[in-house]
Amino acid sequence: MSARPESCASRDGYGRALLRIAEDPRVVVLEADLGKSTKSCLFRSEYPERTVSLGIAEQNMMLVAAGMASSGKIPFASTFAIFTERAFEQIRNGIARPGLPVHICGSHGGIHTGSDGSSAQAIEDLAIYRTIPGMTVIHPCDDISAEELTIQLVEMGGPSYMRTARNKTMRQYDYENMEHLRIGRGSVLREGSDVAILACGVMVEMALNAASDLSDEGIESTVVDMHTIKPLDNQLIDRLSERCGCLVTAEDHITFGGLGGAVAEWLSLNRPTPLEMVGVADRFGESGDTDDLMEAVGLTPTGISNAAKRSISRRNAIS
Amino acid sequence: MRLSLDELTEMARKCRKDIVRMTNAAGSGHPGGSLSAIDLMVALYGTNLSFRVDEPEWEDRDRFILSKGHASPAMYAVLHQMGILAESDIMSFRKLGSICQGHVDMRWTAGVDFSGGSLGMGMSFGLGCAIAAKMDGSNRLVWVMVGDGETQEGQVWEAAMAASHHNATNLKVIIDRNGIQNDSFIDAQMEIGDIAAKFSSFGWDVKEVDGHDLASVVGVIDWAANTQERPVAIVANTIKGKGVSFMENNPAFHGKAPTDEELGLALEELA
Numbered sequence: 072m073s074a075r076p077e078s079c080a081s082r083d084g085y086g087r088a089l090l091r092i093a094e095d096p097r098v099v100v101l102e103a104d105l106g107k108s109t110k111s112c113l114f115r116s117e118y119p120e121r122t123v124s125l126g127i128a129e130q131n132m133m134l135v136a137a138g139m140a141s142s143g144k145i146p147f148a149s150t151f152a153i154f155t156e157r158a159f160e161q162i163r164n165g166i167a168r169p170g171l172p173v174h175i176c177g178s179h180g181g182i183h184t185g186s187d188g189s190s191a192q193a194i195e196d197l198a199i200y201r202t203i204p205g206m207t208v209i210h211p212c213d214d215i216s217a218e219e220l221t222i223q224l225v226e227m228g229g230p231s232y233m234r235t236a237r238n239k240t241m242r243q244y245d246y247e248n249m250e251h252l253r254i255g256r257g258s259v260l261r262e263g264s265d266v267a268i269l270a271c272g273v274m275v276e277m278a279l280n281a282a283s284d285l286s287d288e289g290i291e292s293t294v295v296d297m298h299t300i301k302p303l304d305n306q307l308i309d310r311l312s313e314r315c316g317c318l319v320t321a322e323d324h325i326t327f328g329g330l331g332g333a334v335a336e337w338l339s340l341n342r343p344t345p346l347e348m349v350g351v352a353d354r355f356g357e358s359g360d361t362d363d364l365m366e367a368v369g370l371t372p373t374g375i376s377n378a379a380k381r382s383i384s385r386r387n388a389i390s
Numbered sequence: 391m392r393l394s395l396d397e398l399t400e401m402a403r404k405c406r407k408d409i410v411r412m413t414n415a416a417g418s419g420h421p422g423g424s425l426s427a428i429d430l431m432v433a434l435y436g437t438n439l440s441f442r443v444d445e446p447e448w449e450d451r452d453r454f455i456l457s458k459g460h461a462s463p464a465m466y467a468v469l470h471q472m473g474i475l476a477e478s479d480i481m482s483f484r485k486l487g488s489i490c491q492g493h494v495d496m497r498w499t500a501g502v503d504f505s506g507g508s509l510g511m512g513m514s515f516g517l518g519c520a521i522a523a524k525m526d527g528s529n530r531l532v533w534v535m536v537g538d539g540e541t542q543e544g545q546v547w548e549a550a551m552a553a554s555h556h557n558a559t560n561l562k563v564i565i566d567r568n569g570i571q572n573d574s575f576i577d578a579q580m581e582i583g584d585i586a587a588k589f590s591s592f593g594w595d596v597k598e599v600d601g602h603d604l605a606s607v608v609g610v611i612d613w614a615a616n617t618q619e620r621p622v623a624i625v626a627n628t629i630k631g632k633g634v635s636f637m638e639n640n641p642a643f644h645g646k647a648p649t650d651e652e653l654g655l656a657l658e659e660l661a
Contacts, residue, residue, distance in 0.1 A: 099525070123521060123556070131514045131548035138518020141496065141503065143449065144525070146518075161511060161545075169497045169505040 078242060081272070082178045082235040084217030086110025089147060091218070092225050093118055099139055101125060101148035103132045109149035109178040109235070129154050133161040133173070140171035145225055152177025152193035152234050159199060167203045167230045174224045180210070180234035181323030182351060182368055183273045188358040193234070194351045197271075198328025200232040201301045207231040207254065208301040210322075210330075212275035215244040216252055216298060223254050234272065236323075238361055241276045243296060257304040263291030266379045267311035267318045271297045271330050274321040274349070274370065281321075281375035292379060303333050309342055317345040317386035319378045323370055326350035345385035347378035393436035398604050401471050402432045403660055406633045408467035408480055410656040413647040416484035419492070422643040424464035426568035426601070426628040427535060431468050433607040434533060434564075438615050443473045446501035452530050455516040458537035458566065459493040459506015460645070466490045466499075474501040510543025512536060513563060517553050520561040531615060534563045539571030542580050547592070553621040554593035561621045562614045563589075566601065568630040570641050589623040601626030634659055 090113055092098050100122045106112040115122040123139075125132040129150055136146035155162070155177040166173045180193045200208045207224075209231060211217035217235055224231055243260060244252060251258055257269065261282050270278035275296045282292040293311060297304070297320075311318060318338070320331035331348035338344045351368050365371060393401065405428050413419035431454075435441075440452040456465050466483060469475040475490070482488035491498045493507030504515055516534035523530045540546060553561050565585055569576050576582060586596045595617050599610040607626070614622045630644070631637030634656040637648075648656055 099522075121525065125548075125552055126555070128545075128548035128552065130510075130545045131517075131552055134511045134514030134545070134549075135518035135521065135552065138455075138515035138520075139522045140518075141515070142453075142519050142522035142526075144522050160508060161514075164505070164508040165511050165515065169495070 078239040079214035080239050081211050081217035082110045084214030085235050086113040088218040088221035089114040097145045099144045099146050101132050101136050103129050103150040105150050111149050129158040130161045133158040134165045136173040137165045137171050140173050147174045149176035152180035152196045163203050167206050173230050175232045178235045179237040182356045182364050183323050184237045185361040186358050189355040192356040194325045197300050197324050205229050209233040209299050210271040211298045212296050213242045219249050219252050236273050240273050255299045255302045257307045258296040261294040263293045265290045266383050267293040267315040269295045269297040270321040273323050277372045278321050280372040284376050300330050312342050312344040317382035319347045319382050321349040321375050345382045347382040349374050349378050398436045402429050405467035407660045409463040410648050412463050412480045412483040414653040415481050418647050420460040420645050422630040424461045425632045426630045427461050427566045428464045429602050435468050437608050438611050453503045453519045453532040455504040455512045455534040456494050457512020462494045465494050469501045509540040510545040513549035520558040531560050536565050538567045541582050550592040558621045559618045563623045565625045568628045570630040572644050574641050586625045594623045595620045596623045598625045601628035
C-alpha cells in the first residue's frame with residue numbers, strides 16, 4: 072500500500088463514514104457542542120431528525136446513547152477525546168457493563184492537536200478505555216481508514232472507542248486497497264526483517280518515514296498500522312517477533328497502557344522479545360505548533376529510528 | 391391488567407416481605423430505600439406499565455428504569471409478584487451466579503431495563519429510551535425512579551435540562567423523597583431543597599404525592615401517563631423503611647440487611 076499524496080484528517084473520515092452508514096435506520100448521532108470539530112456535523116446537516124444535541128454535557132450524552140442503544144439504535148457519540156474521559160465512569164458503568172453497542176469517537180486526541188495546549192491533548196485515552204472489559208479501542212492513521220473502520224463498527228455489536236486526530240496526515244490507504252483493513256487486524260504497510268515497527272494514529276506516517284531512513288542505512292523494517300489497540304492482533308505480533316526478533320511501538324500517547332503497554336503485556340507474558348516504546352513520557356503537553364510540539368516531546372521519525380536501533384542492539388546482545 | 395386498590399395493597403405487602411426475606415438471606419443489601427419505593431413501583435406495575443410477563447423483553451414495552459439501582463430488592467420483589475422471577479431467583483439475591491445481582495443489571499435479569507448501581511445515570515438513560523421511542527413513532531412511555539439523595543448528582547440536572555430541550559413528553563420521573571441517604575439524613579449531607587420547584591424551573595410538569603397512599607399514587611401515575619405537554623416529575627414523599635417499624639426513618643437500614651431476629655419481627659408486622 073503506497074502512500075498517496077493527498078492528506079486529510081482522520082476526523083474527516085469519521086464524518087464521511089456517518090453519512091455512508093446513514094442508510095441503516097438504526098444509526099443515530101449524538102453531539103456535545105463539538106459537532107463541527109468531530110465532523111458529526113456532516114450527518115446533522117443531512118439527517119437532523121436522527122441527530123441528538125446534548126449540549127456541553129458529556130456524562131448525560133453517554134447515558135442517552137446507552138438508552139437509545141437499549142432501544143435498538145446504534146448510537147455514534149462524539150466529542151473531543153479528552154471530554155469523553157469526563158464521562159469515563161458513565162462509559163464503564165452505563166455503556167460497557169451492559170454491553171450496549173455505543174460507539175464513542177474522541178477527536179482531537181494526542182499532542183498532535185497542537186496549540187490548544189495540554190487541556191485538550193488527551194494522551195491517556197487509549198489506556199483507560201483499554202481497561203474496560205469488552206471495549207474495542209481503535210485509533211486510525213488517516214481519513215480513509217477511519218472511514219472504513221467506522222463503517223465496520225455498525226455490525227460489531229459491543230461498545231467501542233475510536234480516537235481521531237484534529238490535523239491532517241498523509242493518506243496510507245485508498246478506496247481500492249482496503250481488503251486487509253479489518254478491526255482487530257494490524258495492517259502491514261511495509262515489509263522488512265530487521266525490526267518491526269507497530270504504530271497507530273499520526274505516528275504511522277512517521278513510522279514509514281523512519282523506515283525509509285533506516286533503509287538508507289541498510290536496516291529493513293516491517294511497519295504495521297496497529298489501528299486496533301484492543302482486541303490486539305496477538306498473532307501478528309507473534310509472527311513479527313519470530314521474524315524480526317525485536318520491535319518498536321510508536322504512539323501519540325503516554326507510554327503507559329496504550330499501544331506500547333498492550334504489546335509489552337503480550338510479549339512479556341507470551342514471547343519475551345526486545346521492545347522499545349516511542350510515546351509521550353510522564354508529562355503533559357503544552358501549546359505550540361504541531362511540528363514543534365511533536366519534536367519537543369520526541370515524537371519524530373528520528374525518535375522512531377533511534378528506538379529501532381536500540382531494539383536491534385538489544386536483540387543482537389541476546390542472540 | 392389493572393389491579394384494584396385491595397390487590398395493590400396486598401401485592402405491596404407481599405413485596406415488603408420479599409424485600410426483608412431476600413436481604414436477610416443475602417446478609418446484605420438495601421432494605422430501607424426498597425421499602426420506601428415499593429408502593430410506587432407496585433402501583434406503576436399494577437396499573438399503568440405496559441409489559442408482558444411471558445415476554446419481558448418485548449421491544450415495545452414501557453420502560454422502567456430503576457436509577458436508584460440499590461433498591462434492587464424492590465425491583466426483584468415486583469418481578470417476583472408479577473410472575474417474571476421465581477422464588478429461587480429472589481432468594482439467591484447477591485449470591486454467585488444469581489440473576490438477581492446486588493444492583494439491578496439489565497444484562498443479568500430479563501425484565502430489568504437498566505444497569506444501575508452508580509447514581510445519577512438513570513434519567514439520562516431513560517431520556518435516551520424516550521427519544522428512541524419518539525423516533526420509532528411508538529407511544530411507549532419511559533418511567534424512571536430516582537432517589538432524592540441521587541439528585542445531588544449533577545448529571546440528573548443535565549438530563550433534566552436535556553429532557554425539556556428535546557420535549558421528552560414520554561419521560562416520567564418519580565423521585566422517591568425519603569429524606570435519607572447512605573451516611574445519614576439528606577439535610578445533614580447536602581440539602582436538596584424544593585425538588586419540585588427545581589424540576590418545574592427546568593420546564594417539567596410536576597406533582598407531589600404521598601408515596602404510601604396507594605389511591606393517591608395511582609391517581610398521580612394516571613395523571614403522569616396522560617400528561618403529554620412536557621416531561622413529568624412526581625415527587626413522592628415517602629418514609630425510608632416504610633412498613634417495618636424499626637426500619638422506618640432509620641438511616642441505619644439504608645444499606646444493612648435484617649438479622650434473623652429482625653426478620654422475624656419484620657415478618658410479624660407484615661403478616
